[in-house]
Every structure is written in C-alpha cells, then in structure tokens.
Amino acid sequence: MAYNVQDIRAQFPILNQKIHGHPLVYLDNAATSQKPLVVINAISDYYLNYNANVHRGVHTLSQRATDGMESVREQVRAHINAKEAAEIIFTRGITDSINTIAFGLSSIVSKGQNVVITEMEHHSNIVPWQMLCERTGAELRYFPVNAHGELVVDQIDTIIDKDTAVVSFNHISNALGTINPVQLLLKKAQSVGAWTLVDGAQSGPHAMVDVQEWDVDFFTLSSHKMYGPTGLGILYGKRERLEALPPYQGGGEMIATVTMKESSYAGIPHKFEAGTPHIEGIIGFGAALTFVNELGIENIAAHESELLAYAVEQCSSIEGFRIIGDSLNKASVLSFVVDGTHSYDLGVLLDQQGVAIRTGQHCTQPIMDAFCVSGTARASFALYNTKEEIDLFKAALVKAVNMLK
Ligand code: 7TS
Secondary structure, three states, rough: OOOOOOHHHHOOHHHOOOEEOOOOOOOOOOOOOOHHHHHHHHHHHHHHOOOOOOOOOHHHHHHHHHHHHHHHHHHHHHHHOOOOOOHHHEEOHHHHHHHHHHHHHHHHOOOOOOEEEEEEOOOHOHHHHHHHHHHHHHEEEEOOOOOOOOOOOOOHHHHHOOOOEEEEEEOOOOOOOOOOOOOHHHHHHHHHEEEEEEEEOOOOOOOOOOHHHOOOEEEEHHHOOOOOOOEEEEEOHHHHHHHHHOOOOOOOOOEEEOHHHHHHHOEEEHOOOOOOOOOHHHHHHHHHHHHHHHHHHHHHHHHHHHHHHHHHHHHHHOOOEEOOOOOOOOOOOEEEEOOOOOHHHHHHHHOOEEEOOEOOOOOOOHHHHHHHOOOOOEEEOOOOOOOOHHHHHHHHHHHHHHHHH
C-alpha cells in the first residue's frame, strides 16, 4: 500500500484546526501522539455497547469486555513476539512498568551489587533505580554519552561486571532521538546473569521489536505514544522472571485466596494487575496497534526519517541553530538550541504561530547537564506529519529567532 499522508491525516480530525489563527502543526509526538478515528471509535463502541467490568461477571457484557481486553493481550503478544499472552501485563504507563520491576527487585538486589543505566534515560528510568539502590545499598552506575549523543561503550566490561544485578536502558532516547545498541548491551548483561529491562517508550511507534530475539527479561511500551489512549502501558516480562518477583500492588483480582490472616497470589499476568484495569484504554490500544500495523512500522519509520532529514537540512541555515544529539543512528526527534535564545521563549513564539513543540528538559535532566544546556526545543515527527508542516515550522522558527535576537 502506498504511503498516502493526506489519507492518513484524514484519520486524525484533531489536526484539522487553527491555533491562534494558524493551521496547527503538531510536532510534539514524542510527548504524546494524536489518536486516529479508529481508536476513538473503538472506545466509544465499548462505552456504547459493552461497558462492564472484566474477569468478574458471568453476564454477557462482562464476557464481551473480558474477551475484548484479552484479545488485545494476544495482539500485543504477537506484536512483540512474546512466547505467551500471560507475559503481557497492562500497567498505567512506562513509569508504572519500571516501578513495578524496580520495586519487585528489592529483595533480590543486595549491597555489593550494582544497577546499570545510561546518562540519557528519562527520569522514570533513573529515579526508581535510585530508590532501589537506596533501599538495598546497591550502587547505581551509568554509561556516559559522547558529543553526538551516543552511548560510550568502550568501558562496557568495567561498567557491567560480575556484580551487576540489573541493566536498564531506553531503546530510543526521547531527548536526543539516539537509537541505542540494544543487543550489545543485552549480550553483555546476559553474560553476567543480570536482569535486563528495555524502555521502548520511543521505539514503539517507530521500530518492530522481537523480545525473544533480544532475549530481554522486561520490555515496556506506552500506548499513548503509539496512537493509543493515555494511562496505559505494556510490560512484557519473561514468565520465569515475572514469577520470581512479588506483586507491586495488592487488591482485587490479583489474588488466588484471601483470608483475614493472609493471601495467596494469582499467577501471571493477574498477579501484577490489581484492581479494575484501564479497559477502554486497552480496547483503544488494540485499535491503535491494528492501525499502525496496517500502515507498517517500516513504512512509518521511512516516512519519519525523510521528515527528519528534511528538517535538519532546512534548519541548518538558521544562525546559531545547534542540534543536541546528532547520532547517525537516530529516530525522528530533532532536539535543538538556537544560541542567544531560550528554548521556552522559542516554544511560546512557535505556539503563537500554530506550531506545537516541546521545550525544556524533557524529564531527562542528566543528559541536559551533560550537554551543558538548561533545556532544548524539541520537534518530534509522527506518521501524519508532512514536509509542508516542516516548512511552516522553519518559517515560524526563523520569525521567533528574529524576534528574540
Ligand atoms: N521513557 C521514555 C524514553 C519516555 O520518552 C517517556 C515519556 C517515559 C519513559 C515515561 O512515559 P510515561 O508515559 O510513563 O510518562 N516521555 C515524554 C517526553 O519525551 N515528553 O513527554 C513525555
């Protein structure tokens, strides 16, 4: 199927509006993507026709809702090639997924061991590990980043050693766009028997991942960055790893038996899904996955790479324009500063011209510090963006810079 961006845009009515009198140019996709009609319709179909709680009722609506939710679990399994659907846990988001694992490892990681992350992690892949290290006395280590925004892996044999308990890092950086050498890091981590986690927040919408090929222990995705609803994350875990961890939260539906004295827990995935799940979100995410897969993630990635190359070419002529993170291997994130301006001011002036970008630290303060910037302006491209929008973005940026200098 030919990639027809105008047909695709017709699926996203939100894009067809004016902001401050200008056509909306939405370039904040790394924060959250817009939702196509098929997702919105799937959610409204759920509420119009089969809203009920899941795994609880014998009645027909509850059965339909349960079947709908469980069919998405199977869809996600197939999407990332997990061995079984029980290895797919529905969480509240990437943050919730990582906290679930970091909490669960509290009684497994101990003093004398270390936890390895990277300098380009989102705070949600830093703070839970710092908290784990505080609880256990383990040491937190990280891979530094070079001037191109790539991981420096020369010291891999000293950073990951026989005492490494956990290695956790992102597949693609939200602040820089860098695509990390996942298999290199995983192989080393596996050679010392460490637990491994890959944060796929930014790769979900751009790259196909096969968790069995990677042989990773945990992999997490965000629905809302993949054209699905907010408030939903996917946590994949290998059966034996998930079974070895205690549940993160206690409550309904995660138990086998409860007496006034004690409780025993259900098997996976339910052990990690206490309480009523985000049923509408899961149903909507199923529709989002179908949408993305019908377009083809490779086709989407090729379209976005073209947009990134075009944006870089267009913006390079702006005086003082500096890209933060110019690895050759990167996804469609353009993080930049313009010397003599503040990213926040650029963001406000772009918004006044209809262009939505993100500014600031992107919840990645350590990598901002490493680049000695207080923050960046970030344009991130999605499957519905066009070269015409990049022309509007560039024109708006030039105008903003001229106003500020
Ligand atoms: N990890 C990465 C790599 C991310 O990009 C994000 C969100 C998260 C984790 C956290 O996801 P959450 O859904 O649990 O909040 N990143 C961004 C961003 O770049 N701008 O806003 C949110």
